[in-house]
Amino acid sequence: MTDSLRRRPTLYDVAEAAGVSKSLVSLAIRGQAGVGDATREHILAVAGELGYRSNPWARSLVRGRxxxxxxxxxxxxxxxxxxxxxxxxxxxxxxxxxxxxxxxxxxxxxxxxxxxxxxxxxxxxxxxxxxxxxxxxxxxxxxxxxxxxxxxxxxxxxxxxxDDRLGARMAVHHLLGFGHRRIAHVAGSGRVAARQRASSYEQTMTEMGLTPLILGSVAELVGSDATAVFSATDRIAAEAMGAIIDSGRRVPEHLSVVGYDDTQLATWLRPALTTVEQPxxxxxxxxxxxxxxxxxxxxxxxxxxxxxxxxxxxxxxxxxxxx
CATH class of the missing domain: 3.40.50.2300 (Response regulator)
Incomplete structure (x- = not known):
């Protein structure tokens, strides 16, 4: 009879070959207490030699999970x-x-x-x-x-x-640290995370005595007087960089760009994108x-x-x- 047609070894087979009870084999294989270290090692070695494999579906039925x-x-x-x-x-x-x-x-x-x-x-x-x-x-x-x-x-x-509110504050303060004061934000979808990023941007700008400029699209950015833009996502940031370049300007020489998410796209762009990384x-x-x-x-x-x-x-x- 070929190996593929042989009967799978059972707990009883392992117990008989190891010279111990079936219940002791069960405890050893499940890693439970009540089995000495030497006995456990012996049982596991015998189980390995016989090619015994526990049945996870049977275990799940017993556990109810x-x-x-x-x-x-x-x-x-x-x-x-x-x-x-x-x-x-x-x-x-x-x-x-x-x-x-x-x-x-x-x-x-x-x-x-x-x-x-x-x-x-x-x-x-x-x-x-x-x-x-x-x-x-x-x-x-x-x-x-x-x-x-x-x-x-x-x-x-x-x-x-x-923490999307913290991420937005970090992005704005980074641009403030470079001397930017006319910082725009290109908003994302209307979902909660995007709303929190926009709200935190607006609050941070107001706290610094600056005028927020929340834009609904990248097209609006090109016609603005912003020197920097915080984008709600890396994808929006990539669109912004393309629009800036198409308008005859360069990133970051003429306009700095920050994204959000730190997706692979951020490293593929040239220049590579400064962005807020979610863990x-x-x-x-x-x-x-x-x-x-x-x-x-x-x-x-x-x-x-x-x-x-x-x-x-x-x-x-x-x-x-x-x-």
């Missing part, structure tokens, strides 16, 4: 990918699998994604999106952690997010920890992580003739 978490993303690009990597790294350290669903930026798909993941029997759900419908979170039988800033976070869910990998790790806390019966938490400013070549002192 699937050993997997669901991850729902609003858009599987850039920012979300790095957050998911952080979740996967934490899950892997705990021997937990990850089931990924991409909502493709559609709120209805995101709502159905929560329902689908629940149908898969996952032990919890991490939603990496600010678009997750609150009703879908409330309806979930599995505990939910939200990474980001939706319009509403149900009391039953935990939330891990980036994406850490957001994923903290989201997994928040989910584990919910599973352990702890109350929902609200955790806000500080961003960092990554200074590159797109910012410089204000031009002498523009002071």
């Amino acid at each position: 699937s050993g997997s978490v669901g991850v729902l993303v609003g858009d599987l690009r850039g920012y979300a990918v790095d957050v998911v990597h952080g979740i996967e790294a934490s899950a892997d350290r705990h021997g937990v699998g990850v089931v990924l669903v991409d909502g493709r930026g559609d709120r209805d798909l995101l709502a159905r994604g929560v329902e689908r993941l629940g149908g898969f029997g996952v032990d919890g759900i991490i939603a990496v999106t600010g678009q997750i419908p609150a009703a879908a979170v409330r309806a979930s039988a599995a505990p939910v952690v939200i990474v980001g800033r939706p319009d509403e976070v149900p009391d039953s869910a935990s939330q891990v997010s980036n 994406r990998h850490l957001l994923g790790e903290r989201a997994y920890a928040a989910l584990a806390a919910l599973q352990a019966g702890e109350p929902p938490r609200r955790e806000v992580l500080p961003p960092s400013l990554i200074v590159r070549g797109s910012t410089a002192p204000v031009p002498e003739n523009a002071r």
Whole structure:
């Protein structure tokens, strides 16, 4: 008979070969107390020689848990990918699998994604999106952690997010430090994170005795007298840099540009983009920890992580003739 057709070794086979009881083998393989170190090593060695592999699905039935978490993303690009990597790294350290669903930026798909993941029997759900419908979170039988800033976070869910207000202040103060006073802001979407960045920009400018200039599009920037621009995202910053160059000016010699997110795009641009970095990998790790806390019966938490400013070549002192 070929190896592929041989009967898989069982706990009983390991116990018989090791000369111990089946219950002792079970304790040793699960890493539980009640087994001496030498005996445990002997049992594990025998199990390895026999090619014994435990059945995770059987274990999950006994524990009443699937050993997997669901991850729902609003858009599987850039920012979300790095957050998911952080979740996967934490899950892997705990021997937990990850089931990924991409909502493709559609709120209805995101709502159905929560329902689908629940149908898969996952032990919890991490939603990496600010678009997750609150009703879908409330309806979930599995505990939910939200990474980001939706319009509403149900009391039953935990939330891990980036401090967007702090990030905006850091961007503005960086430009102020270069002597810029006419600093524009090209706003992003109407979502909570974008609104907080715009609000913090406006507050910081006002506190410094300066006039805020919030623009709805990059086209408005080209016709303004701004010497610097803080963009709501790296993508908007890239559009701004293109428009500035097309107008016959240079970055940062004529106009400094700061982005937000520190996506790969920031390093591809020339000059490379100064930007606010969200701690994406850490957001994923903290989201997994928040989910584990919910599973352990702890109350929902609200955790806000500080961003960092990554200074590159797109910012410089204000031009002498523009002071």
